[in-house]
Amino acid sequence: MSAMDGLAVERVTWSIGDRLIVDGIDCTAPAGAVTGLIGPNGSGKSTLLRVLAAVQSPDAGRVLHDGEDLLALGRRRRARRLAFVEQEAATDLPLSVLDAVLLGRIPHRSLLAGDSAADVAVAREALARAGVSELADRSLGTLSGGERQRVHVARALAQETPLLLLDEPTNHLDIAAQLSVMTVLRKLAADGVTVLTALHDLNLAAGSCDHVVLLAQGQVVAAGSVAQVLVPQVLEPVYGVRCDVLTHPRTGRPVLVFGE
Amino acid sequence: MATTTTARPPAPAAPARRRSARPGVWLGGAAAALVVTVLVAVTIGTANLSVAEVWRSIAWHVTQALGLGDAVSVDPLSRLRDGIVWELRLPRVLTAAAVGAGLALCGVVMQSLTRNPLADPYLLGLSSGASLGAVAVLVLGLSVLLPVAAFTGAVLALAAALALAGALGTITPTRTILAGLAISQLCAAATSFIIFWSATGDSYREILSWLMGSVAGATWSSVAIAAGAVVVLGVPLALSGSVLDAFTFGDTAASALGVSVKGTRWVLLVAVALLTGALVSVSGSIGFVGLILPHAVRLVTGARHRLLLPLSALCGATFLVWADTLARTVFAPREVPVGIITAALGAPVFAVILWRGRERV
Numbered sequence: 001m002s003a004m005d006g007l008a009v010e011r012v013t014w015s016i017g018d019r020l021i022v023d024g025i026d027c028t029a030p031a032g033a034v035t036g037l038i039g040p041n042g043s044g045k046s047t048l049l050r051v052l053a054a055v056q057s058p059d060a061g062r063v064l065h066d067g068e069d070l071l072a073l074g075r076r077r078r079a080r081r082l083a084f085v086e087q088e089a090a091t092d093l094p095l096s097v098l099d100a101v102l103l104g105r106i107p108h109r110s111l112l113a114g115d116s117a118a119d120v121a122v123a124r125e126a127l128a129r130a131g132v133s134e135l136a137d138r139s140l141g142t143l144s145g146g147e148r149q150r151v152h153v154a155r156a157l158a159q160e161t162p163l164l165l166l167d168e169p170t171n172h173l174d175i176a177a178q179l180s181v182m183t184v185l186r187k188l189a190a191d192g193v194t195v196l197t198a199l200h201d202l203n204l205a206a207g208s209c210d211h212v213v214l215l216a217q218g219q220v221v222a223a224g225s226v227a228q229v230l231v232p233q234v235l236e237p238v239y240g241v242r243c244d245v246l247t248h249p250r251t252g253r254p255v256l257v258f259g260e
Numbered sequence: 261m262a263t264t265t266t267a268r269p270p271a272p273a274a275p276a277r278r279r280s281a282r283p284g285v286w287l288g289g290a291a292a293a294l295v296v297t298v299l300v301a302v303t304i305g306t307a308n309l310s311v312a313e314v315w316r317s318i319a320w321h322v323t324q325a326l327g328l329g330d331a332v333s334v335d336p337l338s339r340l341r342d343g344i345v346w347e348l349r350l351p352r353v354l355t356a357a358a359v360g361a362g363l364a365l366c367g368v369v370m371q372s373l374t375r376n377p378l379a380d381p382y383l384l385g386l387s388s389g390a391s392l393g394a395v396a397v398l399v400l401g402l403s404v405l406l407p408v409a410a411f412t413g414a415v416l417a418l419a420a421a422l423a424l425a426g427a428l429g430t431i432t433p434t435r436t437i438l439a440g441l442a443i444s445q446l447c448a449a450a451t452s453f454i455i456f457w458s459a460t461g462d463s464y465r466e467i468l469s470w471l472m473g474s475v476a477g478a479t480w481s482s483v484a485i486a487a488g489a490v491v492v493l494g495v496p497l498a499l500s501g502s503v504l505d506a507f508t509f510g511d512t513a514a515s516a517l518g519v520s521v522k523g524t525r526w527v528l529l530v531a532v533a534l535l536t537g538a539l540v541s542v543s544g545s546i547g548f549v550g551l552i553l554p555h556a557v558r559l560v561t562g563a564r565h566r567l568l569l570p571l572s573a574l575c576g577a578t579f580l581v582w583a584d585t586l587a588r589t590v591f592a593p594r595e596v597p598v599g600i601i602t603a604a605l606g607a608p609v610f611a612v613i614l615w616r617g618r619e620r621v
Contacts, residue, residue, distance in 0.1 A: 050512070053512075053515075053516055054515070055511075055512050055515045055516065075515075075518040075519065075520060076518035077518075078518065079516065079517050079518030080518075082516075083516065084512070084513075084516040086509075086510075086512050086513065086516075089509035089510060089512075089513055090509070091375070091508050091509055091510075091563065092375070092377050093371075093372075093377070093508070093558065093563035094558060094559070094562055094563055095508065095562060095563040095564075096562055099562055099563070099564050100508070102564075103505055103506065103508060103509075103513075103517065104517070106502055106505060106506050106517045106518065106519075107517055107518040109502075111500075111502045111503060112499060112502070113502075114283075114566050159517075
């Protein structure tokens with residue numbers, strides 16, 4: 001795997017009015033790994049992801065994937081390259097789970113074509129990889145939050161992209177659902193996908209990510225392995241709380257505790 | 261590429277969903293129902309004409325038009341009886357079909373584009389603008405100009421709504437809807453004022469009937485306007501299913517699926533506005549079809565658009581033909597505006613559909 005493999009963000013800047021929300025960010029997310037994007041509220045995580053997903057155009061900077069500039073690609077080609085799971089995507093209309101996942105096939109076919117048997121097969125495989133095959137015929141509105149979030153991940157998987165961006169996919173989920181989403185992401189990374197996910201819960205990042213990028217006020221404060229970034233001397237000034245690192249008794253990974 | 265080297269699990273042998281056969285069946289059935297509806301609806305009416313006479317009149321005109329007059333011998337009806345079929349009933353039935361198809365289609369597109377289940381084709385002030393234009397010329401006794409005035413009113417109202425939305429900042433769906441609401445209210449006030457101030461006797465009834473929506477008095481030029489608009493604007497709309505699908509989870513999701521959000525929204529909004537403007541100009545603002553019918557069809561098709569769009573158009577056409585047939589026959593010889601029938605008939609029908617499909621909503 002060459003150094004070019006994966007996502008490379010170069011000096012990306014985005015502002016609204018004269019407020020800089022994303023301030024010259026440089027960071028990388030290697031292929032075959034889960035990279036966590038962490039930072040306090042308002043640090044620019046969501047905005048950075050939206051810029052990387054080309055939902056918003058940056059004022060400056062480049063977004064490279066395997067050495068190729070994503071923002072220079074056509075929309076449909078880009079949608080075959082990267083998929084984006086946003087926070088709390090919802091609809092009021094009646095939609096089956098399989099139909100929701102089939103939306104991920106849109107970039108892969110002519111706009112006049114319907115779902116082919118191959119599209120349905122890909123969608124079913126995506127459901128299987130997200131661990132929710134049994135939900136295929138359910139209505140989206142009847143699912144629990146954790147089930148729905150995994151369906152959204154499956155929709156992104158149906159796009160068959162080598163790059164997956166997620167904005168706090170574990171928000172509002174109970175602990176079992178949070179872990180199951182992270183397990184899905186770990187499996188994808190093991191399959192070679194580049195996964196970059198914003199996370200709120202630092203312990204979830206500590207337990208499930210290979211790399212961590214810490215943002216504060218639109219800038220990268222620290223980036224590197226979990227052991228390098230999730231340490232008191234880095235976290236305390238950013239979050240403004242005391243922090244201690246313990247060791248997980250079974251996995252040996254770091255566990256963070258906060259407060260006096 | 262998500263290089264899954266794991267063998268793909270064998271497709272579950274379970275009911276692998278009848279998704280390939282169903283759309284064709286539904287569309288074929290709905291198209292057949294529409295054809296039957298048109299053929300039956302023209303035979304129904306207050307004039308004492310037999311079914312055979314009605315079809316003979318139509319057959320005669322069709323063979324003449326195709327230049328088959330010599331090859332196929334069809335006896336024409338008397339001028340008067342032929343006129344009832346060919347100049348009154350058939351244009352009216354066909355106008356109702358085209359208007360119903362167009363309104364249902366516009367309703368689906370507006371609901372999907374604004375992600376608002378309460379959206380209808382008139383959302384952006386189109387019907388109020390059209391009403392103002394129409395009422396103004398009716399009061400002046402210039403009913404000849406009605407379609408032109410109504411269309412102009414609709415387009416001006418839309419332009420005003422979009423200008424207002426633009427003046428508020430970036431044009432977002434919510435701003436567009438709110439701006440449309442403001443313009444609607446303004447036009448409605450102006451319309452009420454004109455009616456209150458100057459409508460008398462005949463013009464009063466004419467205005468009221470137009471405001472409630474009616475295809476009475478439809479002519480072949482109404483058919484040309486409504487059907488022409490449905491073909492030119494409605495067919496591309498009916499084929500935009502994948503694009504609308506991409507909007508299911510909102511703008512961000514659509515963008516992430518490779519759809520140009522702004523461009524698509526504008527093209528579709530303008531197409532809906534022009535189509536609705538053309539329909540309103542021949543029929544007034546017929547309620548219910550564009551708002552409720554898409555929901556009824558969704559209970560069958562789900563929220564995916566590929567089947568929803570054409571099926572809504574076909575069902576809207578059939579529905580409005582029957583509603584109009586009732587409008588002109590139930591209280592014969594008096595007629596009621598079809599808008600009253602669509603609501604009176606449609607609301608209970610929808611309630612039943614909603615109740616029967618309650619687990620799917």
